Amino acid sequence: MLWFEQIFPILFIFTIFTNLLLESGILYNVSQKQLVLIVYFLGCIFGFPIGAKLTADFGSKNLIDKKYYEFLSAVSNHFSLPFIIAYTIINQLNMASCTLKILFCLYAPSAIAMIVFAIIKRDISSVNTACNGHKNKKTAPGFKLDTQIIDAGIINGFETMIKLCAYIVLFSVISRIPLQSADCDNMFLYIIFASLEATNGIHNICSLPVTSFLKSSVCIGILSFGGLSCILQTRSMFSDQKFKILKYVMFKFILTSASIFSFIFIM
Structure with a gap:
C-alpha cells in the first residue's frame, strides 16, 4: 500500500515525463552544471529514488x-x-514544532556539498565536451516526439x-519478522533492523520506551542514510551502467553523520 498509494502515482508519471x-532531445542544449542542479532539486522535492533515476x-x-x-546520487x-x-x-515523532530544525539537519549537509561541488567543478559547463571529449563532441539532435518514444517511456x-x-515489499517483510518474534526492547537490535527498510524501521524505533531525543536522533540517521533497501534500489537504477556502490555508501555515511551531528548540536 505504501508503494501503491504514495510512490507509484507520482514517480510513474515523473519517469515517463x-x-x-x-528522447525528444530538449535537454541536449542544457549545460551539465545546470542538469546537475536539476537532479539535486528534483531529488529533494519528489523524493527517493528520483535523484538516482535522473542521474x-x-x-x-x-x-x-x-x-x-555516486556523489550526485548520494546528495540528491x-x-x-x-x-x-x-x-x-x-505521525511518528510527534515533533511538529521542530519541523524546520529537522529539515535543516537533513538537507543542509547535501546543500553544502552541492555548493562546494559547484565551486570546485567550474569546468563542467559544456556537457558533450566534458563527457565525450572535444574530438568526440556531438551535435545536439533536433526535437523529436512520437508514439514510440511515449511507449518506451511507459515501459x-x-x-x-x-x-x-x-524491494519495498521484500525488505518490509524481512525487517518485521525478527522483531515480531523477539520479545525485547533492545535499541541496538531495533537499529540494525531499522537499517533495512526506513518506513517500518522508523515506526519500530518510535515505539520503543526511550527518550524523544534518542528516537529523533536515530530517525534522522535513518532518513538521511536510507537503509539497505534504498541502497539496493539506487544500485538497480544503474543496472546496466558502471556504479560503485561502496563509494555511494561512503558519501551517504558522511552526509548522515553530518545530519546527526547537526541535529545533536541544534537540539
Whole structure:
C-alpha cells in the first residue's frame, strides 16, 4: 500500500515525463552544471529514488559525466517532503514544532556539498565536451516526439516502479519478522533492523520506551542514510551502467553523520 498509494502515482508519471524529455532531445542544449542542479532539486522535492533515476538516465545519454554518479546520487537521494513531515515528524515523532530544525539537519549537509561541488567543478559547463571529449563532441539532435518514444517511456516507467515495489515489499517483510518474534526492547537490535527498510524501521524505533531525543536522533540517521533497501534500489537504477556502490555508501555515511551531528548540536 505504501508503494501503491504514495510512490507509484507520482514517480510513474515523473519517469515517463523524464524519458520524454531525454528522447525528444530538449535537454541536449542544457549545460551539465545546470542538469546537475536539476537532479539535486528534483531529488529533494519528489523524493527517493528520483535523484538516482535522473542521474542514471542523464548519464546514459552522456548528459552527465559518469564519474559523478555516486556523489550526485548520494546528495540528491532524499525521502519526499510529505514522508518526512507527515509520516516521520508529525505521525511518528510527534515533533511538529521542530519541523524546520529537522529539515535543516537533513538537507543542509547535501546543500553544502552541492555548493562546494559547484565551486570546485567550474569546468563542467559544456556537457558533450566534458563527457565525450572535444574530438568526440556531438551535435545536439533536433526535437523529436512520437508514439514510440511515449511507449518506451511507459515501459521504462513500469520497469522502474516494479523494481521499487519488489524491494519495498521484500525488505518490509524481512525487517518485521525478527522483531515480531523477539520479545525485547533492545535499541541496538531495533537499529540494525531499522537499517533495512526506513518506513517500518522508523515506526519500530518510535515505539520503543526511550527518550524523544534518542528516537529523533536515530530517525534522522535513518532518513538521511536510507537503509539497505534504498541502497539496493539506487544500485538497480544503474543496472546496466558502471556504479560503485561502496563509494555511494561512503558519501551517504558522511552526509548522515553530518545530519546527526547537526541535529545533536541544534537540539
